[in-house]
Amino acid sequence: ERDAGGHLISSRGPGPVELRARSWLHANCAHCHRRHGGGSAPLEVNFDRALSEAALLWERPTRGDFGLTEARALVPGQPWRSVLNYRVSAIGSGHMPLIGAREVDKAGAALLWEWVAGLPVETRSEEPPLDPFDESQLASTSSAMRLAHAAATGALDDVGKKRAIEAGLSSPRPEVRALFERFRPPAERPLPRRHQAATILKLTGDPDSGSEILSPTGKLAVCFSCHRIGEAGVDFGPNLSDVGGRLSREALLESILEPSRTVLPEFALWTVETAKGEAVTGLMAEKTNEILTMKIGPEVSREIGLAEVIRQSPSAASAMPEGLADFLEPQEVADLLAALAALKSIGN
Incomplete structure (x- = not known):
């Protein structure tokens, strides 16, 4: 994950894909998504944090899944199921990084897709074929995400790209349209409403x-x-x-x-840090004299021994x-x- 000296490298220069991707995440996301950084999602993507300790791999999203198929923060080998890849590819309220440009970093999004797609997996699933003229490919956010990525990276011919963009921008689902807004000039995009x-x-x-x-x-x-x-x-x-x-x-x-x-107290997000260096974010489901049970996702709980807890911090942000x-x-x-x-x- 790091070069021999533990240094960042240019995400747009030569070098291993993982090293460039981790450098991009550190430069663009780690100011908030690090221990005590203030990010509302419990990610720790700073360069010095090993990927296995970054609260990314197979973690359930705590701030919405955008309709992705069996969504996780990051799914090795399947960027189309990864909320990380969705957020850097979409325009609108779900776009990340939150601070800075509101446009999609095309090179950065393509790099993160390549990195996640290439992460080691036990069994690599075969991607279904893409067809921009098949309307069912926009029925799910995950398949729409694959189509938008193909349009952005030159995997479709001009006719297919035009059709994919037109269909994506016409989708009734805002989370799908957000993936295709990058292809529309900023001046032509509908402005998000701030309803009164x-x-x-x-x-x-x-x-x-x-x-x-x-x-x-x-x-x-x-x-x-x-x-x-x-x-x-x-x-x-x-x-x-x-x-x-x-x-x-x-x-x-x-x-x-x-x-x-x-935010009702029973639905407030908490981050619990343990003596092992873990940071677990979720809802406080139950607390006994010995065990703290965290609800970290729908139908998913995590038990933590109170003796292991070194800090409990509430979030001001709702999980919604x-x-x-x-x-x-x-x-x-x-x-x-x-x-x-x-x-x-x-x-x-």
Whole structure:
């Protein structure tokens, strides 16, 4: 991972792919994503941290999975399942690095893809063939991500690239469109909306239309990677099945537009550091005199002996990503609000 002297090298120069990729991550991401760096995701990508200790490999994402297939922070051999690769390839609220240019670093994104794709795996899965004229390839974020990467790196001919970009930008799913916005000139991109609560609250929402937006196949299908409504979704964030009976319209809207403003204690993110040098981030599920149980993902828990804990730090940020409603129309936000307000009991 490091050269003989432990030095960074240019990510755009000659040298081993892994060394160049780790240098890129250190220069662009490690100012926040390091021990005590303040990043809301528990990554430690500073150059001096071994990859096995970086809280990347096979770790469940704590700030949204963008609809990726069996998403993880980083999946060796499969960048199309890796949230790290998604974030550096997308434009919009999910883009990383958070500080600096809001454009995709084309060379950096291609380098990280090559690095992750080449990481050692026990069994290397064969990638399904790409076809920009097959609309089903945009049905999942992971397949759309492969298509966007192919368009960006010259793997498609001019006709195929044009078709892939047109189809990607026409997708009803914002997490897919975000992967193709890099191909559109900045002046032609739709501006993300900063919705004003007072404006939304004056609108009359249609709960049926809102339910279509907030469905496993709707524009906000990503919400089901953390929340449950009835039989759909998972149990990580609050169960939304009765949220309309628990929160006012104003509080519901605040949770959509500013998810970190009010975080219930039981859903606050904590980072627990152990004497072994580990940093585990998740929800505090249970604490006894001897064991601390952390909920680190949907249906995934981690038990830590209290004797091993040296520090427990709460995060000010919610596990829910910011900006999920930025690319919705004001009326769509009002419809979403009406749908949530109509959810009155666990049984509905």
